[in-house]
Amino acid sequence: MRKLQGIVIVAVLWALPSLAAEDRPFDPGTLEGGLWRTDLEAARSDARAARKPLLVVFR
Amino acid sequence: MRVRVVNMAGVDLNVYRFDYDLTFAALLMNGDGTIYHRFGTRDHSSATSRLTMEAFVDLLRETLEDHALYEKAPSPPAPLPRRTIEGIPPMTRKLQKKKIDCFHCHMVNDAERDLEREEGRYSREKVLGMWPLPDQVGFTVDPGKPSRVSGVVPGSAASKAGLEAGDRIDRMGTDRVRSEADLQWVLDNAPGDGARIPVEYERAGAPGRTSLILEKGWKTAGAAAFSWRSSMWGLRPRPGFGGRQLGKEELKKLGLEENAFAVKVGYIVDWGEESYTGKNARKAGIQNGDVIRSVAGKDRFASELEFQSWFRFTRKAGEKVPIEVLRDGKRVRVELPVLD
Numbered sequence: 208m209r210k211l212q213g214i215v216i217v218a219v220l221w222a223l224p225s226l227a228a229e230d231r232p233f234d235p236g237t238l239e240g241g242l243w244r245t246d247l248e249a250a251r252s253d254a255r256a257a258r259k260p261l262l263v264v265f266r
Numbered sequence: 267m268r269v270r271v272v273n274m275a276g277v278d279l280n281v282y283r284f285d286y287d288l289t290f291a292a293l294l295m296n297g298d299g300t301i302y303h304r305f306g307t308r309d310h311s312s313a314t315s316r317l318t319m320e321a322f323v324d325l326l327r328e329t330l331e332d333h334a335l336y337e338k339a340p341s342p343p344a345p346l347p348r349r350t351i352e353g354i355p356p357m358t359r360k361l362q363k364k365k366i367d368c369f370h371c372h373m374v375n376d377a378e379r380d381l382e383r384e385e386g387r388y389s390r391e392k393v394l395g396m397w398p399l400p401d402q403v404g405f406t407v408d409p410g411k412p413s414r415v416s417g418v419v420p421g422s423a424a425s426k427a428g429l430e431a432g433d434r435i436d437r438m439g440t441d442r443v444r445s446e447a448d449l450q451w452v453l454d455n456a457p458g459d460g461a462r463i464p465v466e467y468e469r470a471g472a473p474g475r476t477s478l479i480l481e482k483g484w485k486t487a488g489a490a491a492f493s494w495r496s497s498m499w500g501l502r503p504r505p506g507f508g509g510r511q512l513g514k515e516e517l518k519k520l521g522l523e524e525n526a527f528a529v530k531v532g533y534i535v536d537w538g539e540e541s542y543t544g545k546n547a548r549k550a551g552i553q554n555g556d557v558i559r560s561v562a563g564k565d566r567f568a569s570e571l572e573f574q575s576w577f578r579f580t581r582k583a584g585e586k587v588p589i590e591v592l593r594d595g596k597r598v599r600v601e602l603p604v605l606d
């Protein structure tokens with residue numbers, strides 16, 4: 208389980224400019240907030256408009 | 267851009283396709299719907315043994331390269347009608363009776379199995395063939411470098427194709443593969459009654475091409491391999507009871523060998539729509555506290571999960587299954603009618 212959490216944390220540090228972020232700061236304990244979008248289709252639409260790849264994590 | 271999904275409500279299953287039984291899965295994609303890569307693989311031994319941070323970081327970097335290349339000549343997939351878990355008919359009907367706030371990923375598989383049953387399409391072999399691991403065709407990959415072959419089983423399809431440990435798989439079928447989940451995607455989409463899958467690889471700096479020739483039935487893994495899946499619990503028929511494998515000291519107290527199959531019944535199903543299976547088990551004579559020793563003559567299971575999976579994949583409605591239990595130090599034999 209720690210390995211999975213580590214992987215997700217690394218994903219957060221992925222070298223892409225952040226186009227939008229949650230208002231609340233990222234909580235490494237719960238993996239909530241911070242650099243993760245939560246609206247899948249809005250993120251996808253923005254990624255397409257910005258011509259950036261999208262990382263979708265289901266967890 | 268990063269997005270995390272914790273609820274499958276409203277997720278378009280025709281776009282976001284992955285092994286829905288996983289508790290962690292990642293898709294790397296273009297906003298036009300093109301999936302570059304998938305990440306997230308497990309087997310029945312462990313949820314994490316096939317995942318490494320090294321592989322995930324490499325995949326993220328490599329995806330940036332693939333994205334840059336794709337953007338030069340994008341070819342978006344043809345749009346498909348939107349399909350959500352709420353729209354799968356058995357789930358739609360469930361939602362008319364009760365509200366579900368959180369849809370777990372595995373519930374997609376549960377709903378699809380229910381639909382297959384309704385439509386007479388349910389097939390044990392097809393279900394057992396979900397998301398095959400490369401092991402199924404005779405090779406393993408390095409969890410740290412998952413496009414790198416780490417071993418080849420002699421006589422297997424991979425062996426006959428000439429693959430060797432150390433080869434780096436670049437393409438399988440028409441797909442660029444960089445993760446074990448990418449390999450599984452290709453294998454999942456290949457027919458179970460026989461297939462020929464082209465493979466491009468690199469060996470010692472030189473490119474190579476071969477084909478995996480897969481015989482009928484290649485896809486079907488055993489019940490043990492399926493046992494880790496959450497959607498296993500939704501399959502039928504079910505024994506109607508379950509519990510836990512006894513530990514070493516408990517086995518010793520009962521005079522049983524160290525690796526003996528001995529599951530102490532901790533519950534007999536008495537909840538929800540499946541309570542009839544528990545009633546059936548009680549009527550047959552199963553009691554809480556019984557230690558299950560053999561089922562239909564089989565007394566070797568790696569775990570209680572394997573027993574549960576095996577029962578669902580091998581027993582048929584209408585048969586009577588002899589079960590031997592230990593109760594108060596005595597061997598007792600019961601016969602469990604199998605219900606659908």
